[in-house]
Amino acid sequence: MTTLSTHVLDQHGGLPAAGLHVDLFAHGATTACAHGVTNQDGRLDAPLLENGEGGHYTLHFHVRDYFLARGVDSPFLDRVPVSVTLANGQRYHVPLLITPWGYNVYRGS
Secondary structure, three states, X not given: OEEEEEEEEXXXXXXXXXXXXXXXXXXXXXXXXXXXXXOOXXXXXXXXXXXXXOEEEEEEEEHHHHHHHOOOOOOOOOEEEEEEEEOOOOEEEEEEEEOOOOEEEOOOO
């Protein structure tokens, strides 16, 4: 079965992004199929997708809300969408590096 996890690092503050909301949408869906909030390590306590199906998904990272909660003005980024295609039976990890002005994402291990 397919597994999807994530990790968010705040490059502006130089620390893990604790308290950042993440939604997972299956392709074409308007309602999230999973939701999580990052812990003190910037990770979710459980994968967004565990024993799931492969296919097309979009993660929505609530970057603006995260920075505003920390007193950092973030007028540029709001929700960062990351669309991925997952194969059946694979394990995926999607790290996100954020600042109020930009982000970087990659497939981790």
